[in-house]
Amino acid sequence: MFEDRNYKRTFYSAPQSVSTLVAALLEPAIAVGVYVGISWWLDHPIERPDLSFCLLVIALTFPGSNRFKDTLLTAAVGISTSWVSLLVILLLCGYATTSFDLFDRQVLAWWAVATPFVQLTAVAIGRRVTRRWAALPHNRRSAVIVGAGPLGVKAAKALLDARDHGIDFVGYFDDRTDDRLHNDAVPQRLGTLKQAAPYIREHAINDVYITLPLGSQPRIVELLEAVQGTTASIYFVPDVFGISIIQGRLQDINGIPVVGICETPFTGTNELAKRISDVVLASLILVLISPLLLLIAIGVKLSSPGPVIFRQRRNGLDGEEIVVYKFRSMRAMDDGDVIRQATRGDPRITPFGAFLRRTSLDELPQFINVLQGRMSIVGPRPHAVAHNEMYRQLIKAYMVRHKVKPGITGWAQVHGHRGETDTIQKMQARVEYDLEYLRNWSLGLDLQIIARTVKVVLLGQNAH
Numbered sequence: 001m002f003e004d005r006n007y008k009r010t011f012y013s014a015p016q017s018v019s020t021l022v023a024a025l026l027e028p029a030i031a032v033g034v035y036v037g038i039s040w041w042l043d044h045p046i047e048r049p050d051l052s053f054c055l056l057v058i059a060l061t062f063p064g065s066n067r068f069k070d071t072l073l074t075a076a077v078g079i080s081t082s083w084v085s086l087l088v089i090l091l092l093c094g095y096a097t098t099s100f101d102l103f104d105r106q107v108l109a110w111w112a113v114a115t116p117f118v119q120l121t122a123v124a125i126g127r128r129v130t131r132r133w134a135a136l137p138h139n140r141r142s143a144v145i146v147g148a149g150p151l152g153v154k155a156a157k158a159l160l161d162a163r164d165h166g167i168d169f170v171g172y173f174d175d176r177t178d179d180r181l182h183n184d185a186v187p188q189r190l191g192t193l194k195q196a197a198p199y200i201r202e203h204a205i206n207d208v209y210i211t212l213p214l215g216s217q218p219r220i221v222e223l224l225e226a227v228q229g230t231t232a233s234i235y236f237v238p239d240v241f242g243i244s245i246i247q248g249r250l251q252d253i254n255g256i257p258v259v260g261i262c263e264t265p266f267t268g269t270n271e272l273a274k275r276i277s278d279v280v281l282a283s284l285i286l287v288l289i290s291p292l293l294l295l296i297a298i299g300v301k302l303s304s305p306g307p308v309i310f311r312q313r314r315n316g317l318d319g320e321e322i323v324v325y326k327f328r329s330m331r332a333m334d335d336g337d338v339i340r341q342a343t344r345g346d347p348r349i350t351p352f353g354a355f356l357r358r359t360s361l362d363e364l365p366q367f368i369n370v371l372q373g374r375m376s377i378v379g380p381r382p383h384a385v386a387h388n389e390m391y392r393q394l395i396k397a398y399m400v401r402h403k404v405k406p407g408i409t410g411w412a413q414v415h416g417h418r419g420e421t422d423t424i425q426k427m428q429a430r431v432e433y434d435l436e437y438l439r440n441w442s443l444g445l446d447l448q449i450i451a452r453t454v455k456v457v458l459l460g461q462n463a464h
Contacts, residue, residue, distance in 0.1 A: 020066045022126070027064025027082075030122055031057045034115045039107050049102040056093070060086055068126045069165065075123045078444040083116045134166035141167050142203070146196060146223060147211035148174035148185035155209050155237050156185070170205065175219070193219055197226035205230075211237045264403040265441040273443060278377050281450075282370040289364060296327055296361055303352035304331050309365060314382035317405045322374045324382055324406075325365035329353025360418075360457045366408045378446040379407025380434035391427055401434040411437035411445075414452040 032054045039046055065082070067075040094100045133139055143159055145152045152172055159169040171190040178186045190199060200208060208227055212220055227234055266274050286293075297308045309325050316322035330348040349357065356362040369375040375382070380401040383391070392398045412418075412433035417426065437445070 023066035023068065024063030026122055026126070027119060028058045028061040030119050031061050031086075031115055034118050035107070035111045038110045038114065039104070042104065042107055042110070044104045044107050049099070053103065056090070057086075060089060067123045068130050070123075072120070072124060072127075074444065074448070076120055077447050078442070079116050079119050079123070081444045081447060083119075087112055131164050134164060139166050141206040142170050143167055143207040143209060144170050144173060144190065144196070144200065144205050145209045145211055146173045146193065148172040148176070148181040148189055149211065150182055151237060152209075152211040153182045153184050155211050156188075159209075167207070170203070173199075193223050194226075196223060197230060200227060200232050201230045205232050207235065208232045209235045209237055265438060266404055270441075274376065274446075275373075277443060277446065278370050281377055282367045286367050286371075289367075292361075293364060296356065296364070299352050300327050300329075300356075303350045306331070313385045314406065315385055315388045315402055316374055316382065317402065319388075319399060319402045321385060322369075322382075322406075324369055324375070327356055327362040327365060329356050329362050363408055370408070374405070376405040376407045378409060378437075378449045379404050380410050380437070381413060381430075382406035391424075391431075394424055395428050395431055397435060398431055401431060401438070404438060409449060409453040410434060411449060414449055414456055416456075418456070 035050075035054060035057070036046065038044075039050065061082075065078060067078060070078065145155055145159075152174075156169055156172070159167050163169075171188040172181075172185050173190055173193055173196040174181060174185070175192050178189070181189065190196075196208075199205070210220060210223070224234065300308045306328055308328060310328040310330075311323050311325060314322055314324045329350065330353055331350060353362070366375055367377075370377055388399075410433070412430040415433055417430040417433060437449075
């Protein structure tokens with residue numbers, strides 16, 4: 001049995017890459033550099049208050065985020081979100097200390113506008129530099145995978161996607177015959193496990209990824225002993241793809257490493273940031289659309305007898321039952337144990353209701369649900385309780401989407417999965433997008449989804 005000190009040494013944080021270090025320094029350096037440059041341009045001398053301001057900016061922006069691997073759109077949203085947050089904090093600090101008069105308002109205004117554009121330009125340049133750097137022959141790293149099953153193919157795809165960052169995937173090693181391997185792996189099979197170490201040594205392979213199941217432990221031990229006679233780095237890829245990993249991370253509980261497999265992304269400061277953004281945006285939107293809400297309510301009342309608001313039982317956070325509001329779009333309203341989804345040409349839908357559903361205007365009352373804390377603006381769409389009971393038995397990891405509050409719009413909806421899900425395959429595709437959202441959540445992603453939702457709604461896609 002390992003002693004505590006040896007056990008703790010087995011797990012450690014990976015060293016930062018050079019690009020991560022550069023990114024950590026770049027954002028604060030640009031923020032301060034732009035302020036100094038604009039002060040010089042406007043003939044404003046750098047005095048003691050300006051130095052204090054620069055130190056505060058450095059403290060609030062360090063470390064910067066590594067956006068060199070992001071698309072420019074993702075980087076732009078991330079920079080904008082971070083920059084607006086920073087400006088709000090600085091405004092609050094200025095108000096609390098009554099120190100606005102110590103600074104040149106023109107310098108501050110130009111600085112607030114120019115800095116995010118300079119940061120985005122730096123990211124664009126950094127992306128190009130890192131890709132050119134990775135393209136240099138002496139910076140490339142070759143990699144092989146031991147294990148040509150489904151997990152090995154997933155790992156290979158990840159390596160191929162990282163080609164722009166300096167990794168060249170060479171092929172697989174596996175003892176099984178071709179008919180027992182994954183079809184995609186057969187053409188790139190290089191040999192058996194016993195042939196792996198000689199090949200790695202002869203071709204100076206840099207990285208070895210082991211994707212064999214733990215049941216193959218004797219073979220893994222033998223392989224490790226052979227490969228350790230080379231200079232290759234060795235990585236073990238655990239087979240956790242059989243379950244839906246949500247926010248997987250290595251944590252520490254009093255010195256014991258714990259791998260988080262399925263965890264909500266909304267804990268601690270993330271939960272606070274999510275709630276604040278929901279309340280602020282929902283309040284602003286409700287104020288702006290209040291005349292529209294009144295007009296729609298009148299239209300619903302005139303279209304057919306019945307209440308204006310349709311209240312439906314849905315499952316919310318942690319599967320708790322909640323009541324969700326919508327403008328009524330049907331003559332008949334189902335909310336029982338068996339619910340028939342609306343389809344194209346559904347006779348229950350009123351003509352005005354069809355317009356509301358096509359434009360998603362029937363969802364607007366759910367901003368009230370957001371203020372109540374039952375829903376979020378962005379998240380997995382809530383399904384009727386009866387549908388949840390059915391799909392939780394048919395779709396793997398279906399209920400994992402309930403680890404967060406349901407949303408008015410979501411990652412699945414902006415990818416065309418709105419409205420009717422008349423097949424199990426359609427619902428499964430929607431769930432996959434929901435899980436992908438949970439794995440990759442950020443405020444920047446939320447803003448992207450909101451922006452893309454506006455486009456989808458205007459085009460009126462897939463809403464019945």
